[in-house]
Amino acid sequence: MIIPTIPSFGRIFREVHRPLSALFIWDVAVTVTYFVLPFHAPSLPLTLFGSAVALFLGFRVNSVYQRWWEGRVLWGAMINASRNLARAAHAFIDPAAPNAVDLKRTLVLRQIAYVQALRCQLRRQDPAPEVLRFLSETEAQEGLSRANPANGLLDGSARRVAESQRAGWLDTIQQTQIERVFVDIANAQGGMERLKNTPLPYQYRFFPALFARLFCVLLPIGLVETLGWATPIGSTVAGLMFLAILQIGDDLVDPFAGDVHDVPLSAMCRTVEIDLLEAIGDPAPPKLEPVKGVLW
Template identity: 50%
Template structure:
């Protein structure tokens, strides 16, 4: 996630990159051709360009609104995961009897939640997670997850089995067990929503046609403006093209919020926050530091 304080014109220009540079070169070529060639023959009236720009802005706005809704829903689901993880840790430590023989189980249940959220992060990013989550699981459990298609769901299922063991041992009762189980259901529902966003991208047309139309518009823009603006065409055309290219790029980056890119939901930071909260909850002192931004990007 790019932090707000990093917003600046030079950064935005670098963000657009080569398309903006090529647009400026094209604007200069069209302007010089119009000024110095005797009969350019490629003037376009202003009105059609205005209508085309208005239609394109509406099209981009519609796509970007949908892209942002996906990004915001992804962030909302991870916010629910943070709340559910905290509530789960508190419930495990206080709704399971505090007895010497139950302490290991209570701490294991809290610790494996750290493994669960990190496994979910890697699952959404299509990354391997077994080496990373092995320290938070029982001995040999990570090896048993090799080849499992949905590692976070398998961890959550085993958590439910451990809670059933606590019930059989008499360390909790059915009412308290149900309360903790409801938190697992909430986490499973949130995971399902995240997987829906990950596995159901916006239609391909939402990515292809806006970019195509923006590039066509940028090619036609100086041709339609040069008759009225003359030598000022490169300045005006590049500024308008910059806005269109920026809108297209932003919408493209926001529509897939789990791709481990700079504009995605900061899953690493959120998982680290959950880890710190849960480890402090069970009394650990030397917790890891929060994730810090790198070049104004929070991962």
Template identity: 70%
Template sequence: MIIDARPRLTKIVADVWRPLTALFLWDCAVTAFYMISPFKGPELPLTLFGTALALFLGFRDSSAYQRWWEGRTLWGAMINSSRSLARQTRNFLPDPEARDLKRSIVLRQIAYVNALRCQLRRHPDFRAGELLRFLSRGEAEPALKRSNVPNGLLDGTSRRIDDARRKGWIDTVQQASMEGVLVDIANAQGGMERLKNTPLPNQYRFFPQLFTRLFCILLPFGLVETLGVATPVGSTIAGLMFLAVLQIGDDLVDPFANTVHDVPMSAMCRTIEIDLLEAIGDEAPEPLQAERGVLW
């Protein structure tokens, strides 16, 4: 996520320079043809076209932002649920009998959120390494054999809570309370997987691209009568506005795409790691800092 308040002109240009260059060359060709040719085309209602396209792109960008914000909201719920699980683990389980189990549940939750981050960002190769940062090979192996590694970790945590109940360390009411937190965590994961695996409908992806490019093609025909030789500059600037709005929707539609525009999952996983380790009295790392104005 970009946290620098200043706009990044280089990033904007990097995203749209190819279609913008093609648009400028097309504008030059149309202007040159208009200047040397006696044929004058009909006046196009570009104001009407542009207004309709702007409304369409605005609605699409609003839908994309809603997806991005839902992803951020789900991760906020994950942070809160992780804190609740650590607090219940610390308070419900007795010392010193369940000290190792307390530590195991907390470390499993830290491993869980990092494994979920890797899964959402499509980094399966990093998943095992993230688990082994917090868990032993024997403890991580059952989850790594599952097709959904984070869900495997969550199942293992649930079994450990049930073992604590069987040993008499917690009662059924406390177990139900902890299971309720695990349900909240599973629901948040399910919402994230839904966002990741369900793209915007094809109409939202195809037609804005088509209409924006068609509008940019028609734009110089509507401006050349008024702007003359300045048409390439005016048409390219106007086209840049529409291409930039189109790109905004593409950037926000997947909040877990591992780009500078996605939800800062690495920073939130570090927040969870800090809070949970401090809850059991362990030394915690420093918060993740932004790199060149981007928080990952």
């Protein structure tokens, strides 16, 4: 996620410089042609076309930003649920129970491993190295052997809570309270997987891109009579606005893509790691800081 409030025009230019360069060459060609072989192009149809394209792009940007924001909200809910789980484990498990300290520590470390595994799954990365930072190979294997490792880790944590209830270390009400937290975690994961696995409808991706590029091609033809030799500059600047808006839609459509526009999953997983390790009295790493204005 890009942190600075002032956008980097250099970054924007790098993202659109290829179509922008092609547009500038086309604008120059149209301008030269106009002065060699004068022609007349009505401006009203181009104005109406531009208004329609702006509406298309507006709908698209709103749709993709809604997806990005929903991803951020779901991860906020995941952070809260992780804190709730650690607090419930500390408060509910009987301190006099055998291995009570180990059980609390196990649940906390499993939750940290869970969020790291989920982050890797959403970014299409191997979760094993992150999971093994917190769990032994034997304990991690029950989750890593599953098609959905994060869900496997969550099932294992719920199983340990159920075993604690059967052993008398938790009563049924306390188990139910913790299970509600597991349900919240599972619901948040399901929402994230829905966003990751359900692309934006084809029409929202294809038609705005097609019409925006077609408008940029027609734009110098409608402007050359008014701007003359300044047409390449005016048309390219106007085209930059449309191409930048189009690029925004491409950048935000997948909130878990792992690029600079991504929801900062690594930073949020580090937040969970810090809060939960401190809850059990372990040393915690520092929070992640932006790197060159980007928080990962």
